[in-house]
Amino acid sequence: MLTKLRTVVLAGLVSLSPLAAGAASAKKLNVVASFSIIGDFARHVGGDRIDLRSLVGANGDPHTYEPRPADVRTIAAADIVLVNGLQFEGFLRRLIEASRTKAPVVELTKGIQPLRSTEQAHNHAQSGHHHHHGDYDPHAWQAVPNARVYVKNIADAFCSIDPPGCKTYETNAKAYDATLRVLDDEIRATIAPILPHKRVVITAHEAFGYFAHEYGLTFLAPEGVSTDTEASASDIASLIRQIKRDNVAAVFVENITDPRLVQRIAAETGSKVGGELYSDALSRPDGPAATYVDMMKHNVSTIRKAIAPGVP
Amino acid sequence: MTRVQTGGTVILLTTLALTCAALAGEKTAWRLFVSDHSESIVNVIDLLKHEKIEAFATKAPARLYRSKTGRTVLAVQRGADLVTAIDSGISFEDHGDHGDLKVKPPRLLGVEIAGKQPSHVVEHGGEIAIFFDGEGRARIASERTIQESKPVLRKTAPGLPHHGVAVTNDRYTLISEPNAQNSGELPIGISIVDKSGAQIGGVHSCPDLHGEATSGNILAFSCASGLLVVSMDVSTPQIKHLPYAAALPSGKTTTMLGGRGLQYFLGNYGSDKVVLIDPAEAESFRLVTLPMRRVDFAVDPVRAKFAYVFTEDGRLHRLDVIAGEIDGSLRVTEPYSMDGHWNDPRPRLAVAGDKIVVTDPSRGVVSLVDATSLTKTGEIALGGRPFNIVAVGGSGQTHDDE
Numbered sequence: 001m002l003t004k005l006r007t008v009v010l011a012g013l014v015s016l017s018p019l020a021a022g023a024a025s026a027k028k029l030n031v032v033a034s035f036s037i038i039g040d041f042a043r044h045v046g047g048d049r050i051d052l053r054s055l056v057g058a059n060g061d062p063h064t065y066e067p068r069p070a071d072v073r074t075i076a077a078a079d080i081v082l083v084n085g086l087q088f089e090g091f092l093r094r095l096i097e098a099s100r101t102k103a104p105v106v107e108l109t110k111g112i113q114p115l116r117s118t119e120q121a122h123n124h125a126q127s128g129h130h131h132h133h134g135d136y137d138p139h140a141w142q143a144v145p146n147a148r149v150y151v152k153n154i155a156d157a158f159c160s161i162d163p164p165g166c167k168t169y170e171t172n173a174k175a176y177d178a179t180l181r182v183l184d185d186e187i188r189a190t191i192a193p194i195l196p197h198k199r200v201v202i203t204a205h206e207a208f209g210y211f212a213h214e215y216g217l218t219f220l221a222p223e224g225v226s227t228d229t230e231a232s233a234s235d236i237a238s239l240i241r242q243i244k245r246d247n248v249a250a251v252f253v254e255n256i257t258d259p260r261l262v263q264r265i266a267a268e269t270g271s272k273v274g275g276e277l278y279s280d281a282l283s284r285p286d287g288p289a290a291t292y293v294d295m296m297k298h299n300v301s302t303i304r305k306a307i308a309p310g311v312p
Numbered sequence: 313m314t315r316v317q318t319g320g321t322v323i324l325l326t327t328l329a330l331t332c333a334a335l336a337g338e339k340t341a342w343r344l345f346v347s348d349h350s351e352s353i354v355n356v357i358d359l360l361k362h363e364k365i366e367a368f369a370t371k372a373p374a375r376l377y378r379s380k381t382g383r384t385v386l387a388v389q390r391g392a393d394l395v396t397a398i399d400s401g402i403s404f405e406d407h408g409d410h411g412d413l414k415v416k417p418p419r420l421l422g423v424e425i426a427g428k429q430p431s432h433v434v435e436h437g438g439e440i441a442i443f444f445d446g447e448g449r450a451r452i453a454s455e456r457t458i459q460e461s462k463p464v465l466r467k468t469a470p471g472l473p474h475h476g477v478a479v480t481n482d483r484y485t486l487i488s489e490p491n492a493q494n495s496g497e498l499p500i501g502i503s504i505v506d507k508s509g510a511q512i513g514g515v516h517s518c519p520d521l522h523g524e525a526t527s528g529n530i531l532a533f534s535c536a537s538g539l540l541v542v543s544m545d546v547s548t549p550q551i552k553h554l555p556y557a558a559a560l561p562s563g564k565t566t567t568m569l570g571g572r573g574l575q576y577f578l579g580n581y582g583s584d585k586v587v588l589i590d591p592a593e594a595e596s597f598r599l600v601t602l603p604m605r606r607v608d609f610a611v612d613p614v615r616a617k618f619a620y621v622f623t624e625d626g627r628l629h630r631l632d633v634i635a636g637e638i639d640g641s642l643r644v645t646e647p648y649s650m651d652g653h654w655n656d657p658r659p660r661l662a663v664a665g666d667k668i669v670v671t672d673p674s675r676g677v678v679s680l681v682d683a684t685s686l687t688k689t690g691e692i693a694l695g696g697r698p699f700n701i702v703a704v705g706g707s708g709q710t711h712d713d714e
Contacts, residue, residue, distance in 0.1 A: 066528030066575035068590050072617060072634045094573045098617040098634060260547065 274306025413708025573616030
């Protein structure tokens with residue numbers, strides 16, 4: 001049954017039909033992003049041609065988000081809905097069904113090379129857990145090359161429903177893509193001097209698989225791909241043994257998860273809490289990760305300072 | 313612990329998945345547990361077969377509560393100072409990409425939780441708090457321990473007898489604070505106690521506290537002044553007072569339900585109104601006036617945008633919680649006047665998959681209404697005065713090797 005539902009919802013790659021002629025020039029595109037990081041991408045591409053709403057806001061956890069009646073009204077009024085896909089937004093089906101929206105629902109991970117989640121094996125090995133996620137790790141934005149794909153997909157989607165604005169969207173996307181390329185180079189340059197055996201990072205949940213894959217780090221996490229997963233005692237004990245054995249220097253809390261588990265692991269292993277990483281949500285505007293670019297810079301800088309403080 | 317990997321044994325997993333799918337079949341099962349208004353009995357109905365499959369004798373007429381999983385039904389018998397646990401016989405096992413459905417005969421679990429005047433039952437975070445008005449305290453169990461015939465994990469300290477409520481998680485318990493001047497009155501607030509029984513902070517004022525509901529990760533208590541909105545996700549429960557909007561007419565909510573699939577609360581507000589509450593909105597309260605006085609209401613856990621209200625003229629109304637208006641009505645029973653005692657036998661509602669189920673105590677039947685078309689599709693005769701009702705079931709996969 002679940003499989004059927006997913007097919008209905010995330011077949012949401014609805015063919016895009018342009019808005020009625022002249023509609024876009026008369027009013028801004030009403031864009032709904034499922035969470036704050038996608039909202040930031042959309043803002044850069046859409047500029048002042050769009051009105052933007054992000055359902056899950058700053059520091060919100062999309063894994064456990066509970067949609068509200070107001071969200072249904074937001075979706076119902078949308079011209080386009082931008083989502084991550086890869087079964088990341090578990091709340092989406094309810095909203096789409098309840099809103100009866102005809103707006104296209106665009107999965108921005110289309111075209112990326114998804115990484116297989118290890119949770120399938122994990123899930124069947126553990127009983128009594130209640131988490132729902134797919135075969136693939138959905139946190140693709142944690143690798144900047146994937147973020148560039150997201151941005152291109154957004155520009156294409158906007159062009160499809162608002163042809164008169166297409167040139168603007170493409171120009172905006174191109175400028176932002178250049179920023180992302182520079183960001184990608186910066187991250188690689190920051191990590192390059194760190195010795196390979198130092199590149200082990202402990203976080204609360206498994207949100208950094210794409211970062212690890214792209215930039216050559218190893219991330220370990222007591223929780224799975226979804227924060228809805230509860231870490232078992234044996235998982236935590238195993239992680240603690242590994243931290244001690246490998247002499248892992250630092251562990252990191254995340255902005256969307258309860259820090260107590262990571263703090264407990266730090267206390268039991270004598271490692272330090274290296275700081276707060278931003279995984280699935282941006283910070284508030286006055287925080288260190290108010291935009292995607294700031295988030296990625298903050299994360300890599302925090303990691304480097306904690307695990308390789310001697311590296312300039 | 314899970315470790316990030318970038319490769320995988322795709323072919324093997326695909327083969328295994330296909331093999332599992334080949335062995336699996338889809339199955340649906342729904343059961344209704346119906347207590348009688350005056351007889352000490354809980355009837356069990358197979359909703360697909362439209363037939364009674366079991367009847368459990370209790371010590372007194374019972375109010376029914378179903379656990380979130382639906383695996384356990386608790387029969388709260390205030391007249392017998394007892395809560396009896398029933399295994400619904402229907403359980404689900406989450407396999408991530410699908411859920412397995414297991415159906416067995418319903419049975420008494422042999423678990424009876426005794427105490428003076430049991431009243432509200434609240435499940436939160438896997439723990440079930442049963443408040444005993446006559447003792448002013450709660451006994452706390454979990455579904456797992458109940459299913460293992462080890463009912464009570466712990467008790468809160470005895471207090472002044474009062475009509476109260478408790479909600480607990482693995483670290484803290486929120487418990488009603490009685491009116492010390494007159495414990496026969498409704499409670500005056502909520503206290504937070506830790507596992508040792510030590511109170512954390514002061515009393516959170518909630519005059520005339522009556523009514524509690526959970527929607528997603530938010531818990532709410534209704535008070536004469538508004539709601540207490542509680543987040544229990546954080547290390548110490550965070551409580552905020554949400555006053556009724558000044559634009560609302562005089563009144564208060566005393567019974568609430570939490571939305572399923574959408575985060576909102578539905579409460580009564582006077583005899584002929586209900587109120588939709590979204591604590592996160594600037595205008596949190598939306599009042600809906602009913603055509604007649606309200607008898608009962610229920611939220612739809614499947615079609616999240618709908619709730620249902622039954623009114624004393626015998627009609628069932630479908631409430632669109634997004635628009636905040638009734639979008640359809642259906643005559644289901646003869647009229648049931650709300651004059652008389654509050655606990656007179658009157659219809660109660662439950663939602664079972666694509667059916668809305670309405671008890672009809674005067675005629676001794678349970679009426680079935682199609683939730684999509686809002687048409688009456690049948691009745692199941694039970695005799696007696698069918699009153700409280702809960703529905704348990706759903707769809708899932710079954711495997712040949714079971």
